[in-house]
Amino acid sequence: MKALWQGTPLEAFFENRYAPTDKAKALMELNFNPRMLRDVSHRIIDRYDVIPRLMDIIWLTHQPDHPLWQLDSDTQELLTNYAGTKLLSEIQAIPDRAKREIIAGKIMLHYINTANPGLTSYELGTLFLLIEDPVISAYLRSLMERL
Incomplete structure (x- = not known):
């Protein structure tokens, strides 16, 4: 997960250190930056190729037989x-x-x-x-x- 958020404030969020103030600040910054959130979402979608799989699931749910x-x-x-x-x-x-x-x-x-x-x-x-x-x-x- 850390690699997907590389270059964003959430990169350090996935480290195994307990820093609640830093983590809360990173989340707040992300929430107020829709472009960054969109960019990271695209990284996840591209890396895991979820759209075709979601389309398969949607198609299958409409085929009860x-x-x-x-x-x-x-x-x-x-x-x-x-x-x-x-x-x-x-x-x-x-x-x-x-x-x-x-x-x-x-x-x-x-x-x-x-x-x-x-x-x-x-x-x-x-x-x-x-x-x-x-x-x-x-x-x-x-x-x-x-x-």
Whole structure:
């Protein structure tokens, strides 16, 4: 994050030192400088390529009968009927790579959101290997680091 704000008053904000007055001043300066805020927002959008992903999400929400929504039901069914190594085996046995990747990601999100101890570190690592999309993998890793 610090690199994205380089050259702005918030650059020092992300250092690991406790300086509430300095941080508050930097936030105030940012709030009163819409051009700087816009420039940094563009850096984030360009670096993480969020607009196409947001468009995909918006498009999908307007398609309630799209087959991707079925994957929510498939994931829930797997979580209900299997656990641990058997759950992992069922996911690995899914022949469609894209479907396998999406369900692995959904299982990871479920694990993160519920702090479900039903998966060992080996099983979690194996699920990560099934997720080929680098953005999704990085996002899930960042969420796991917060646990």
